[in-house]
Amino acid sequence: MLVAIDVGNTQTVIGVFEAGDGPAGSGPGLACHWRVATVASRTADELALLVDQLFRMQGFEPAEAITGVAVGSVVPRQRSALREMATKWFRAETLVVEPGVRTGMPIHYDNPKEVGADRIADAVAAFERYGGPTIVVDFGTATTFEVVSQAGEYMGGVIIPGIEISLDALFSRAALLSRVELVEPRRVLAKNTIESVQSGVIYGVAAQVDGLCRRLEEEVGPATVVATGGLAGLIAPHSDAIDYHDPWLTLEGLRIIYGRNIP
Numbered sequence: 001m002l003v004a005i006d007v008g009n010t011q012t013v014i015g016v017f018e019a020g021d022g023p024a025g026s027g028p029g030l031a032c033h034w035r036v037a038t039v040a041s042r043t044a045d046e047l048a049l050l051v052d053q054l055f056r057m058q059g060f061e062p063a064e065a066i067t068g069v070a071v072g073s074v075v076p077r078q079r080s081a082l083r084e085m086a087t088k089w090f091r092a093e094t095l096v097v098e099p100g101v102r103t104g105m106p107i108h109y110d111n112p113k114e115v116g117a118d119r120i121a122d123a124v125a126a127f128e129r130y131g132g133p134t135i136v137v138d139f140g141t142a143t144t145f146e147v148v149s150q151a152g153e154y155m156g157g158v159i160i161p162g163i164e165i166s167l168d169a170l171f172s173r174a175a176l177l178s179r180v181e182l183v184e185p186r187r188v189l190a191k192n193t194i195e196s197v198q199s200g201v202i203y204g205v206a207a208q209v210d211g212l213c214r215r216l217e218e219e220v221g222p223a224t225v226v227a228t229g230g231l232a233g234l235i236a237p238h239s240d241a242i243d244y245h246d247p248w249l250t251l252e253g254l255r256i257i258y259g260r261n262i263p
Helices: 044-057 076-090 117-130 163-173 193-220 232-238 249-261
Strands: 002-007 011-018 029-037 068-073 093-096 134-139 142-148 154-161 224-228
Touching (some): 002 076, 011 249, 029 249, 068 076, 068 249, 076 093, 117 134, 117 154, 134 193, 134 232, 142 193, 154 163, 154 193, 163 193, 193 232, 224 232
Parallel strands (some): 002 068, 068 093, 134 224
Antiparallel strands (some): 011 029, 142 154
16 A cells, blocks of 8 residues: 655645556555644654554554555655654655656746645646646645646646635734634625625635636646645635546645656
């Protein structure tokens, strides 16, 4: 089993790929997955305990099941801790997506080292699954847009504040507004404060995505738009631009990059 770990600033997503689960010709399938809070101070031993518990809850013996670990992290402390965890506790072949790793995708960015591992993994998986040109919209701590050319080149992208960051700022600055559950309101034109916030977030972000995708396509031409990330399922149904919702795209990209470096 290959364990793919995507460490974001807010959440960490862990996926297990087991050979034989995917459709014919698609490679290993995603057998199970978990989403946990990112804690930058977690040590290698604490991470090992977390992975061990998650595996046992699923009925696996981790020390025997794990044969490889693929890590993409935007939190440097967790990157090194996960590398140590995999080596010390699971003795598995480990790949950390970082500068120098073969991705199979040319990076056309002023400084390629600035592009986060999650953004590269998204782009690699999107091109593998949908071809190009492709735009990936990843709803994470930040909402990022990645553009992949028809030839499979990473062309650049856009970064805007994520949904939860924007809401944190709103609620901290507006004394009369309190936190609300992010669900679809009954209508766009809201009649109370709770639904006004819900409408603004869901339909406002969808409109923002549609507008940015339109502007990107004016530069790169028509493209397939794929949404991923923790809140993608909330926004995608209300966006005219988004063609596919692929919630585990980043994990799939980590799996592909692992295979291109460790046979």
